[in-house]
Amino acid sequence: MAEKTYLQAISDGLREEMRRDKRVFVIGEDVGVYGGAFKVTLGFQEEFGAWRVIDAPLSETAIVGGCTGAAIMGMRPVAEMQFADFISCAWDQLVTVAAKQRWRAGTPVPITVRLPSGGGFSGGPFHSQNPESSFAHIPGLKVICPATPEDAKGLLASAIQDPNPCLYFEHKHLYRRIKAEVPDERYETPFGKARMHREGDDLSVITWGAMVYTAEEAAQQLDGDGISVEILDLRTLVPWDKQAVLESVRKTSKVLVLHEDTHTGGFGGEIAATIGEEAFEELDAPVKRISAPDTPVPFSPQLEKAFIPQVEDVVASLRDLAEY
Amino acid sequence: MATETAVDVVMPQMGVSVSEGTVTKWLKSEGEQVEADEPLLEISTDKVDTEVPSPASGTLTQIVVQEGETVEVGTKLAQIGGAPAANGQAQAPQAAPAEPATVEAAAESAAASGAEGETPTADVVEEARPAEPEPVPAPPAPAATAPTADATTDGKSFVSPVVARIASEHGVDPSQVEGSGRGGRVTKKDILNFIEQGAPAAASEAPPAPAPAAPPEAPPAPAAPAPPAAAPQPVVAEAGEQMEPMNAMRRGIAEHMRRSLDTSAHVTSAIEVDMSRVVAIRKKLKKEYEKDYGVNPTYLSFVARATVETLRDYPWINGEIRGEQIVTRNYVNLGFAVELTDGKGLIVPVLKHAEGLNLLGIARGVVDIAQRARDKKLTPDEVQGGTFTITNPGGYGTFHGTPVISQPQAAILGTYAVVKRPWVIQDDRGEDVIAIRPIMNLTLTYDHRLVDGALAGRFLRDLRERLETWDESAY
Numbered sequence: 001m002a003e004k005t006y007l008q009a010i011s012d013g014l015r016e017e018m019r020r021d022k023r024v025f026v027i028g029e030d031v032g033v034y035g036g037a038f039k040v041t042l043g044f045q046e047e048f049g050a051w052r053v054i055d056a057p058l059s060e061t062a063i064v065g066g067c068t069g070a071a072i073m074g075m076r077p078v079a080e081m082q083f084a085d086f087i088s089c090a091w092d093q094l095v096t097v098a099a100k101q102r103w104r105a106g107t108p109v110p111i112t113v114r115l116p117s118g119g120g121f122s123g124g125p126f127h128s129q130n131p132e133s134s135f136a137h138i139p140g141l142k143v144i145c146p147a148t149p150e151d152a153k154g155l156l157a158s159a160i161q162d163p164n165p166c167l168y169f170e171h172k173h174l175y176r177r178i179k180a181e182v183p184d185e186r187y188e189t190p191f192g193k194a195r196m197h198r199e200g201d202d203l204s205v206i207t208w209g210a211m212v213y214t215a216e217e218a219a220q221q222l223d224g225d226g227i228s229v230e231i232l233d234l235r236t237l238v239p240w241d242k243q244a245v246l247e248s249v250r251k252t253s254k255v256l257v258l259h260e261d262t263h264t265g266g267f268g269g270e271i272a273a274t275i276g277e278e279a280f281e282e283l284d285a286p287v288k289r290i291s292a293p294d295t296p297v298p299f300s301p302q303l304e305k306a307f308i309p310q311v312e313d314v315v316a317s318l319r320d321l322a323e324y
Numbered sequence: 325m326a327t328e329t330a331v332d333v334v335m336p337q338m339g340v341s342v343s344e345g346t347v348t349k350w351l352k353s354e355g356e357q358v359e360a361d362e363p364l365l366e367i368s369t370d371k372v373d374t375e376v377p378s379p380a381s382g383t384l385t386q387i388v389v390q391e392g393e394t395v396e397v398g399t400k401l402a403q404i405g406g407a408p409a410a411n412g413q414a415q416a417p418q419a420a421p422a423e424p425a426t427v428e429a430a431a432e433s434a435a436a437s438g439a440e441g442e443t444p445t446a447d448v449v450e451e452a453r454p455a456e457p458e459p460v461p462a463p464p465a466p467a468a469t470a471p472t473a474d475a476t477t478d479g480k481s482f483v484s485p486v487v488a489r490i491a492s493e494h495g496v497d498p499s500q501v502e503g504s505g506r507g508g509r510v511t512k513k514d515i516l517n518f519i520e521q522g523a524p525a526a527a528s529e530a531p532p533a534p535a536p537a538a539p540p541e542a543p544p545a546p547a548a549p550a551p552p553a554a555a556p557q558p559v560v561a562e563a564g565e566q567m568e569p570m571n572a573m574r575r576g577i578a579e580h581m582r583r584s585l586d587t588s589a590h591v592t593s594a595i596e597v598d599m600s601r602v603v604a605i606r607k608k609l610k611k612e613y614e615k616d617y618g619v620n621p622t623y624l625s626f627v628a629r630a631t632v633e634t635l636r637d638y639p640w641i642n643g644e645i646r647g648e649q650i651v652t653r654n655y656v657n658l659g660f661a662v663e664l665t666d667g668k669g670l671i672v673p674v675l676k677h678a679e680g681l682n683l684l685g686i687a688r689g690v691v692d693i694a695q696r697a698r699d700k701k702l703t704p705d706e707v708q709g710g711t712f713t714i715t716n717p718g719g720y721g722t723f724h725g726t727p728v729i730s731q732p733q734a735a736i737l738g739t740y741a742v743v744k745r746p747w748v749i750q751d752d753r754g755e756d757v758i759a760i761r762p763i764m765n766l767t768l769t770y771d772h773r774l775v776d777g778a779l780a781g782r783f784l785r786d787l788r789e790r791l792e793t794w795d796e797s798a799y
Contacts, residue, residue: 253484281489284484284485284486284512285484324506
């Protein structure tokens with residue numbers, strides 16, 4: 001065990017997969033000589049060579065399309081979008097080709113697309129989004145949203161080994177801010193198994209990614225008032241751990257679904273609806289949602305703070321639920 | 325506070341002709357506390373399905389008759405207070421029936437009449453389509469009589485899904501629980517704490533239960549507790565058949581239908597009524613009634629109002645053969661055949677003294693009794709004493725039928741769908757022209773022992789006249 005940043009855990013996990021499996025290669029903009037915009041692949045080209053760490057032209061379509069073809073031919077490509085926002089250029093390759101190949105032709109498409117996502121550092125509308133729900137809606141794609149360094153490494157290993165196209169959302173605001181113990185050995189963290197971040201009795205927060213930490217800070221504030229908050233980190237949205245969510249609902253009967261993505265059509269709606277359908281008789285209060293408003297992410301630090309759910313927003317909402 | 329002496333709960337007398345009842349559901353289990361007048365069990369008789377309130381406060385020490393068993397009136401069903409009796413041995417005092425004994429004067433009830441499924445509140449629509457139950461605005465009656473506390477407490481009265489579930493699982497009344505949520509709402513924690521601390525604490529705060537006063541006309545105690553009704557003769561299902569037991573209501577309907585046909589000489593006459601005037605007036609009144617009173621003036625209420633008026637001129641049709649005598653009355657107790665929501669039963673609640681109700685009063689009364697019939701909230705008194713019955717199968721678009729008379733009445737009126745038809749009328753110059761008119765068929769099925777065809781014909785003619793020339797000021 002060693003303490004590592006979230007970014008270091010991703011980098012180490014990726015390197016480990018490349019060392020143990022010759023089919024794994026990396027492709028993206030500036031991932032080679034430069035070591036990636038966020039330095040996740042720093043030193044990779046020296047170790048694995050230019051044929052396994054490929055600097056691609058500025059074409060997400062070409063990157064994902066090339067990966068899909070290589071995957072069909074038996075490789076296990078890992079594509080990096082410099083920012084998750086740019087994946088819109090690759091929508092057609094991902095959604096029309098990669099996601100449907102298994103159904104059309106029976107061939108697996110084991111690609112992993114790394115997506116540096118999320119805001120919190122004034123990146124503005126093109127460098128801060130959390131487009132996970134767009135892809136959660138596409139049958140055939142898996143959606144992964146690690147929150148901790150340990151999960152970042154384990155879920156990346158699972159994604160690379162998975163026979164389906166996997167979208168791996170790595171939150172930029174966690175890269176160097178979050179440090180934690182990461183096992184030295186190789187391991188795979190299974191999809192569809194939520195992580196109990198914090199046990200509590202009174203209220204449940206269902207969340208993922210960077211919002212896990214926002215919820216944690218809010219929960220600590222409420223501890224002082226004797227309100228016990230449980231936090232469930234979903235880890236993956238497709239598949240998502242419905243059983244763990246329903247179990248937490250049965251326990252506390254009051255639920256807040258929290259995400260950094262915008263409100264309408266956000267994945268929180270799916271969770272809230274499922275709770276309504278399958279745990280109606282367990283509810284002691286309306287299911288609440290906190291999310292970003294339905295606007296692009298603003299540049300201005302003050303506006304961005306108003307846009308991304310803040311600790312005080314979560315505290316206020318949890319208090320309201322507790323008093324209901 | 326448990327009663328010191330044991331009080332028996334017995335199968336109540338739910339009408340003069342009722343001799344047995346079936347326990348359909350126990351609302352309390354052995355060992356639970358129960359308040360006087362709190363619903364204790366549900367029973368089903370061939371007249372009515374109803375809740376039986378507890379005759380006393382105390383612990384439900386013993387349940388003698390289990391769910392699904394049918395026993396004679398007066399049979400001990402359970403015991404409140406005292407020590408659990410050995411096994412249904414009748415305790416000393418034959419205690420009060422839980423429901424007041426039926427008024428003797430009430431004639432044979434109108435158990436079930438028309439054979440078709442009827443829905444009084446379902447409106448008869450021009451398109452003659454199966455009517456969905458008319459979106460009946462909240463019946464005004466409850467609003468007027470409900471305790472105002474309900475209306476004013478904000479959070480207290482809302483019961484969340486989880487609290488409702490826990491309450492029903494533990495047989496706890498959430499209103500007994502102190503609420504700590506917003507506006508005094510009972511939270512999940514509140515009710516769990518309440519149960520943990522020995523739920524029925526509230527019950528012990530109740531005033532000491534008065535020994536239930538025996539009503540003046542308690543049913544005679546049976547010589548011995550009757551054994552559960554004999555098992556039906558073994559009937560075997562053939563391949564591809566399924567069997568389900570007849571419930572008490574179905575047996576009651578079956579018995580009554582056969583008996584009515586064996587008693588009365590059924591004859592049916594029909595007449596066509598041009599409803600143009602009623603349609604126009606209803607269209608006008610509907611907004612006003614719904615806005616001011618929350619009541620929908622259905623076609624049925626117009627027909628009922630005109631019928632009551634017409635019956636004044638035809639006392640025999642509102643009468644009865646009793647022995648060698650012909651009984652007539654100066655009042656009309658109007659029965660309405662109501663289909664129960666599961667489509668598996670029929671009940672005929674009675675609007676008493678309909679001759680004293682105007683159109684609004686009848687519309688309101690029909691909504692009220694129909695709703696309570698479906699909610700099983702009718703009292704036995706309310707399904708008895710009818711003098712004339714209306715059945716309304718027209719909600720499903722039928723235009724003719726031959727309903728069965730509700731004994732011992734003399735006749736039953738059937739109302740059918742209002743349908744637009746080409747109709748020959750005379751224009752201003754007295755020449756025949758064809759117009760489109762909303763036409764409704766009415767049938768009178770009468771007991772020819774008492775009512776002759778000519779009399780029935782005149783009754784229908786006068787009823788049609790009233791509807792076609794509806795005088796707003798008169799009703």
